[in-house]
Amino acid sequence: MKVFKFVVMILCSVFLFSKMSYADEWADRAAHLKKCDTYKATFLGGPLAQSYEVKIKRLSDGNCKYLEQVSEDQYLVCQLTEKQRLELANFYEGWSKGVFTGKMPLPENGAECAKLDFKPTF
């Protein structure tokens, strides 16, 4: 019986992960960015579709802290103003709707993030 439950869990996990498409993941990320809801998720990224992290956290000053893993040991970290946060959210929303090519409209005062060689405290 225990063995059966374990197999079911694995199958469910595979099912859930495979169901979460890139578009869904980007839409989900955009939705959380829009509200700066505290958010922690994994997504499939990189050339081998590894499981990477993304986190969102509201800060006491009203800004929004954003973390995205971009490779095995590299992380993007941003502190986004409301305007920057909404722009980034719109960006991902655009991607989720299939707008991939070309430069998106670039804001003069867009986000400026750090690309770190280590995982920062979040």
Place this chain on the structure above:
Amino acid sequence: MTRNSNGGWNIEQPPIGECWDAYEIEYYKNGELVTLSQPRRPITNSVIDIEASTHCPNSASDPDKGYCVFGTDKMTGATGDDMFKLEAGEWDGYFEYETLNTLKGNNSGLKFIERTSLDSTDKNRAMMMPSGPPGVLTDFTGFMDRGPLNTEPGCWKADIKICALPLPDTIPPLKGICGMATERHYTEISQIPEADVCSQGIPAGNLSFNETDYQFEWTCYGVGEGPQAQSVECTSIQSMDGVCNENVNGYQFETEAALRSEPLCTSGEESGFTDENEGRWIWTCAAIGDGEPQGCLALKPGFSCDSRVGDVMYIMDDSGSMGGAAFGDSDNDSKIVLAKRVMDETFRKHINKENEVDPDQDKIGIAGLDKLKNIGNARFLNWNGSDFDSMATDGVTESMLTKGIYDISQFGATGSSTPLYARVQQAAALLGNGAAGEPNAIIAFSDGASSGNLSNTVSALSGYTNLRVHTIDVEDNRDKLRPLSQETGGLYLQARDEAQFQALLDLAVLGCDKRDYDPVEPTEPTATCALHTSDAAMLNYFGNIGGNMANKPYEVHLYNGRQYSDIVGAGSYPDAAVAMPHGGTFDGLAIAKDTKVKIYGGKNFTGGIVFEAEGPAIFNSSRAKWNTHPEFLEWKNSPAVHWDDPDPKINQFKDGRNETISRAEMNSWRNSGSIIVECKQPVSGLCGNAHSNSYVDAAAANGAGLCASGFATPSSVSGDGPWNWTCEVTNGGTDASCSADQEIVQDVIPDEQEEPPTNECFFHVTGQFLNDTGTNSYGKITKIGVDDQWSTLVGPGNYSTATPFAEAHATTFDGLAIGSGTRIIIYSRPNFTGTIQYDATGPRILYSHIVQRYTPRAFTTNWPQFPQYPPSVRDLYGDNMHQLGAGGSLKVICD
């Protein structure tokens, strides 16, 4: 293999079946070019070297006994005597007896041994095999040939070398020997014939010019090998004539500044410039090496000289002192030798001019000084004892050049060999007056050391109106020679070197061309360029000073209906009275800060410069009674306080000269002199040595010098380059914009890189954000042109693998930068195969989607330090940037 033009070798691949060791070599021997060639050799047994090598010692079981076995462990030499032991049983294997080094035949040192059982008894018995006797091995070989074993020679490993046998020794070793060029002088490299570079050996192709030592340098390689083929370093001194700028030489100029509006020399450096030469500026354009210097001159305003010259007689002072101490820089030549050499040159020009330009039967003679009794000497050119022959009619004109040069060259230095002597007054009597527009002339060379009654000679000359005596002073005895010239309106000529003497003598003999100059018309005074003169003291108020008036600079007042001060701008004032107080006494003078004033002692810029000053300056007459006046004392003792004024026209005098001068002297200028007022040319900012160069860091750039003229703004550069600064000036000149680059330092230099990267030729890829400063609000990122831990930067080259992309691919590939003079081609496969993924020419920046999302300002902000990368050349790579260069290859190309 053939020698290429750079001293290297070109390798040409031969057809299949032939060796690669053919060559053709060219070298010089005894000054002749020799070509030696070795044809390609066909690959036959004669060029193949085969050397067998042992299978041991890796498999040697007994190195001491000199054998090894492999393929079996049933043989051993560990028998305690000169025997090998073969174990019982059926088996086979290899046995190599190194001691027996014959390579071929049955008794080869390598044997395949197969032990087969002869019968059932035998197969179970061990067998002994002789290994000696030592050194002879006959027992061993006999056993191997006849023993109860199946033995076969084994195959040996061999090293085979094709085309490795030495070539025929056809090139005897020859040392390099410099060619004739080393003994000759040239102006520039292109004048050096290749055949003169090396008389023996091979020119290295490194002919260059050493600017420090003014010499050409090169190497002659030896031919062949060994100590007898040594190379030699050769040099040849550069020679270049000094050449006057013909747009300047001989012309009249109003001011030195006008004269210097062009370079004074078109070749060679200006030297010996002086403006103390009797109405002339004179200078020398120095030669380099064995070149000839040239003396040059320009005429000052009012300089008087004849444009045409009539009959001429050269008179040489041949007194003992003329043959004594050397003149100035004349390489130990005596003064008379110098004088003759100079006269020789001018004489030839003189003859040419008489023949070609002025064919009016003028006569030319040469005489010595003081001994008229030798007048009949045959070498006295065309003198017949009583009169000059006519050069136009007696046929001697054509022969004058040759004859004249001959006679001059034979002129004895001193003593009894001197051919002819004539006193100046006797020469004058012979020549008489010329025409008013073409006066006759006596050219008298002397050091002024001869005793004699000068006043008698001067008195004798006073009777001539159109006869000039030009005195050539080869010492410095103007008191004895100058009166002769003054009396006759001739020129007194004294110079600092031989070239200047030549120029001055040419001027006297050939006449000056009277080329006009453009006088500087007076201009209106300005706030910084003005001369203000007054018959009152120049102080910072208008009013009374001890019963006299004080005058404020830049204020012109009438007093009792008379304008007692005058203010003028830049210009030439041949009569000083025009620009100076109109009547009364002359007591004060103000020179604004960008003004230069020269006052000549005579009208029309004659009499030499008696006063010269640059502003800002105030000069007041030194009247004793003013010394008790508080305002005057304040000016004398504390000019900075006295001139402290909100009006910049007044305030400018705080920092300049504030001096007294005698009233009599000032009045003499007004009464007798002339004035030139010049505005100092505005000085433009000029970049220093650091400009346009590359440095490791800001300190090195600062150390090189930011500005050669002007003030660096900022005063120093800092941080990472490139660095920009301005050399600013405040006197109306133009500021200069300057820049320097940071030297590119690579952490790894790829093998396939052909040249180091430069600021224009580079390819830079990074796994980090990339911008112009290397920082963003979070900290350090990649800066264009800086090879950091996230990025790789390479110069031109064909990179057959994806090595340059390795660091970017190690993370997320986020950006690349292409230098402004660089083209890159990225191939999808190694060795420049597959598809072309990207082909672009810089300046260009390419960013990944990550940059677009997380630091989009990288696309839009302006980069002042990298103006070559405006936003328009920064693009998004629309696809996955990681694909670029992954497993591919790269070409980086720069013109």
